[in-house]
Amino acid sequence: MVQVRVHQPVNTDGSINLEAWLDHVVSVDSALDRAALKEACEFALEVEKKGNPAKHSWADGTSSFQAGLEIAEILADLKLDQDSLVAAVIYRSVREGKVTLAEVSQRFGPVVSKLIDGVLRMAAISASLSPRQSLVLGSQAQVENLRKMLVAMVDDVRVALIKLAERTCAIRAVKSADDEKRLRVAREVFDIYAPLAHRLGIGHIKWELEDLSFRYLEPDQYKQIAKLLHERRLDRERFISDVMNQLQNELLATGVKADISGRAKHIYSIWRKMQRKGLEFSQIYDVRAVRVLVPEIRDCYTALGIVHTLWRHIPKEFDDYIANPKENGYRSLHTAVIGPEGKVLEVQIRTHGMHEEAELGVCAHWRYKGTDVKPSSNHYEEKISWLRQVLEWHEELGDIGGLAEQLRVDIEPDRVYVFTPDGHAIDLPKGATPLDFAYRVHTEIGH
Template sequence: MVQVRAEHPTNRDGSVNLDAWITRIEARVPLPTPALLRDACVWAEELEQAAIAAEHIWAEGTSSYRTGLEMAEILADLKLDQESLVAAVIYRAVREGKTTLAAVEKRLGSAVAMLVDGVQRMAAISVSQNPAKATMFNPQSQVETLRKMLVTMIDDVRVALIKLAERTCAIRAVKDAPDPKRYRVAREVFDVYAPLAHRLGIGHIKWELEDLSFRYLEPIQYKQIAKLLDERRLDRQVYIEDVMAQLRSELVDAGIHADITGRAKHIYSIWRKMQRKGIEFSQVYDVRAVRILVPQVRDCYTALGIVHSLWRHIPNEFDDYIANPKENGYRSLHTAVIGPEGKVLEVQIRTQAMHEEAELGVCAHWRYKGTDVSASSTAYEDKIAWLRQVLEWHEEMGDIGGLADQLRVDFEPDRIYLFTPDGHVLDVPKGATPLDFAYRVHTEIGHSCRGAKVNGRIVPLNYVLQTGEQVEIITGKHSSPSRDWLNSNLGYVNTSRARAKIQHWFKLQAREQNVQAGKLMLERELTRLALNGADYAQLIDRLGIRSQEDLFAAVGSGDMRLAHVVNVAQQLVEPDRHTEQQLELIPRRPSKTGRRSDVYIQGVGNLLTQLAGCCQPVPGDPIIGYITLGRGVTVHRADCATAMQLQDRDSDRLIEVNWGGKPVQTYPVEIYIRAYDRAGLLRDVSQLLANEKINVLEVSTRTSRDDNCASMLLTIEIPTLNLLGRLLGRIGQLPNIIEARRNRQENRA
C-alpha cells in the first residue's frame, strides 16, 4: 500500500508558502533556529531559479527545491534534528552541481556540510549502473557487496536516514518516467534501501519502498492484488469498524485504555506471504487486521487474553515478539483468530513505545538519547556504534525468492569496496593496490597490467586504494608480470591472491630464465642494502637449499621471498647487528613512559609524566607536554586554557607528546642517493621520509657540475632491514633517481 502524503502549502501564485510549511514542520519536531531552515529553503529555491535561467536542468527533470522540502518532511516524521532537515533541503542542489560543499559550509555550517558530503558518498551506490556489461560479475554477489559497501560508508546515523528519505522521494518521482528508468530505480531501492530501512526498523518507510518497488518490478502481480483489495475495501472497512467497537468495549470493561486502529495490509507483504506459503489471496489471514496500543507491557497480555476469549485463535498463527524480539528490535504480539461471521482476523498488540520504535526504528533511539553530536559526546559515539551493530545484515525479511540468502552477510571492516569503470563493485582487503585489484578482476588482466587510473588520474601500481574509488586498469597486448611485483619492499602487491597468481606465472617459465632473473634480483638487492659480502655457500646452507642455482631459481620464480633471503644474508654479514636486535639493546632515543598516562615523550628520555588535573586528558585527546621544575612532564589537552596560557608565557618548555607506549627500537643507517639534479629533489626525498615516519639525523648533498648529478648522504633511524629495503625501493621510484642504496662506513662516498 503506497503512502499518501500531503501537498506543500502554497501561495496564490503556486509558490510554496514557507511560513506555513515551517509551522507544519515545527508541529512535528522542535527547531532551535527556524531561520536557518528558512534560509536553506530560500537559498535552494534561488539556486533552482538560477539554474532554470541558465538552462541548466537536471536530467531527472524534477524540482530539486521541492524534493528537498519533501525529504525534510519525511525526516521530520522520523523526529530528526534541525541539521538533518537543513541538509535534506540543500542536498539536491549540491548533487546537481548548483552549489558546492564549501558554499554550504560557509552559509549553513560545517555540520550540515558534513551530512551532505556523507549522503553524496552514498549516492555512488547503484545496483545496475551498467547492466549491459555485467557478464563478468554475479548479480547476486553484486547486491551483497553493495550492501557491505553501504555499511562502510555510514559514519553518522543521520546520513543513512537522509539517504533513505532521498531514495523515497526518488521512487515516488518515477511514476511517469520511462519503464527502463522506473525498473532501474525500483531494483536499486528494493535490493539496497528497503532492506536498510528494515534493519533500522523504520517500518513505514520500509513498507512504502517495498510497495513502490514491487509496483514497477512486478506490475501484473501488483495490479492483481491491488484489484482484489479494492473490490473488498468497503465491506472490509465496515467489518473492521464493528470489530474495533467490540474490542474497545471489552477493554474498557477490563480497565485498559487502548488506542485501536484498523491496519492496512501492504500489497508486497501479501504477495510475499502468498509466495512463501503457496496460498491463494483468500487464505491470507491478515488482510483484515486491527492494532491495539496499550500503556504497559502487562496490558498487552491482558488484551491478548481478551481477544482469545472473544474469538477462537488459529493454531500456529501466534507470535510473541515481546519475549523474543526480531533482529531489528521489533516487539509486538501477533495473533490470528476466527472473528465475527467466521472470517479470519489478525490482531497486533503492543505498547505505544513499541509502536513508535516499530515505526521510527533507530530514530526512536535517536530521539530518546538526544541529539548532542559534539566530538566529546560519548552518547553520540554510542549511537554510532549501535548503528553499526544494527547494520550487520544477518537476517532479512524472510524467504523472498532467495533474497534472504543474499541478505545474510557479515560486515567486514577489514575490506574496502571499489568501483570498476562499468560501475560494478568489488571488495578487496584493506591495503590493496591497483595490481591487487587487477588480479581480483581477472588473472589475465593482472598479468597484462601496465598502469592504473584511480578516479581518472594515473597512479603508481603501489598506490594504496580507498573505499569508493573507481579503478581502471591499463593493459598491454603482449605484457607479462614483472618480478619486481614479488618484491615486498616495493609494495606492488599486498594480497595473497595476487602474489600466488604471479608466482604461478613465473613457475611456468623456463628454469634458465628464473635462474637469471633470480640472480639479478638477489645481487641487486644485496648491493642496495650493502650486504654484498654474503657467502653464498653459507647462505644456501642456512636456507636448506642444495645449490646456488636452486636459490636463484627459487627467488626468480617467487617460491622464496627475496626479503627472507636478505634477512638471512644480514645475519651472516652483520652478526653483531643481529645480536643487538635479538637482545633489544637501548635504542638511540630512549623514553620513559608515565605509569598513569601511558604517554610517549618525543625526543626526550628518562622523564616521568603526569596528567594535568585542570583538563584531565584521556587517551585519544590531542595533547601537549609541559616540562615542570622537579615533577617531570605534565600532560595537558591541546585545547586546555592553561596550556594555551603556557604557550604564550613559556613556549620553550612545551614539548610534543603522544599517547602510546615506548616506540619501536631504531638504529642509525646511512643511505646514499644519486640522481640527476632538479628543482625539488631534496623536498621530494624529505617528503617521502616524512610520510614513512622516518626520523632523519643528518643530511649532506652536493651537485657535480660535470654531469649535473646530485649525491645525497642521509643518516636515518630504521627499526628493521625490511623497512630499509622498502624505503630504498620507494626512493628509487622518484623522478630522476639513478640509484638509492645503503652506505657502509667503509664505502663512504
C-alpha cells in the same frame, strides 16, 4: 497500498508557500529551529533560481528545491535533528552541481556539509553501476559487496536516513520516468533501501518502498492484488468497524484504555505470503487486521487475554515479540483469531512507546540536538558500534524473483571497495594498491 506524495502547501501562483510549510514542519517537531530552516530553504531557492530552470530532480518535474522540502518533511516525521533537515533541503542542489560543499560548510557549518558529503558518497554507489547491472537479478556476491560498501561508508546514521528519505521521494516520482529508469530505481530501492529501512526498524518506510518497487517490478501481480483489495474494501471496513467496537467495549469494561485502529494493508507483503504459503488471496488472514495500543506492557497481555476470550485463537499464528523482540528491536504481540462471521482476523497489540519505536525505528533511540556529539566521545563510538550491528543484514530476505537467498553481511571497516568500469564491486583489504586491484580483476591485467 502505497502512500500518497507528501503535501506541500502552494500559493495561488503555484509556487510553494514556504511559510506554511515551515509552520507544518515545526509543528511536527517543536525542537526544530524555524529560522535556521527558513535560511536553508531560502538559500536552496536562491541557488535554484540561478541554475538551469529546465533541469528537474525528479522525472515528474519536481525541482531540486521541492525535492529538498520533500526529503526534509520525511525526516521531520522521523524526528531527526536540525542539521539533518538543513542538509536534506540543500542536498539535491549540491548533487546537481548548483552549489559546492565548501559553500555549504561556510554558510551552514561543517556538520551539515559532512552529512551531505556522506549522502553523495552513498549516491555514487548507485551511479557507478552499469546500466546492464540489475541489483535484484544480479549475483549474490555482487549484492553482498554493494551492501558492505554502503555500510562501510555510514559512520553517522543520519547519512543513511537522509539517503533513505531521498530514495523514498525518488521512487514516488519515478512513475513519470521512462521504463529503463523506472525499473532501475525500483530494483535499487527493493534490493538496497527497503532492506535498509527494515534493518533500521522504520516500518512505514519499508512498506512503502516495498509496495512501490513491487508495483514497477511486477505490475500485473500488483494490479491484481490492488483490485481485489479495492473490490472488498467496503465489506472489510464494515467488518473491522464491528470488531473494533466490540473489542473497545470489552477493554473498557476491564479498565484498559486502548486506541484501536484498522491496520494498513501492504500489497507486497500480501503477495509474498501468498507465494510462500501457496495461498489464495481469500485465504490471507491479515487482509483483515486491527492494531491495539495500550499504556503499559501488562495491558498488552490483558488485551491479548480479552481477544482470545472473545474469539478462538489460531495457536500457530501467535508471536510474542515483546518477550522475544525481532533483531531490529521491533516489539509487539501478534495473534490471529477466528473472528465474527467465521472470518480470520489478525490483531497486533503493543504499547504506545513500542508503536513509536516501530514507526521511527533507529530514530526513536538516536536524537541529535545541535552539534554537541563529537566523533571522539565514547557515547558516539557506542552508537556507531550499535548502528553497525543493526546494519548486518542476516535475516532471510525474499525478492521479486525469489533469487535473493539468506543474506549475512559481516561489517569489515578495514576493507576497500572499488568499482570496475562495467560496474562490478571489488572487495580489497585496506591499503591495497592499484596493482592489487588489477590482479583481482584478472591476472593478465595485473601482469
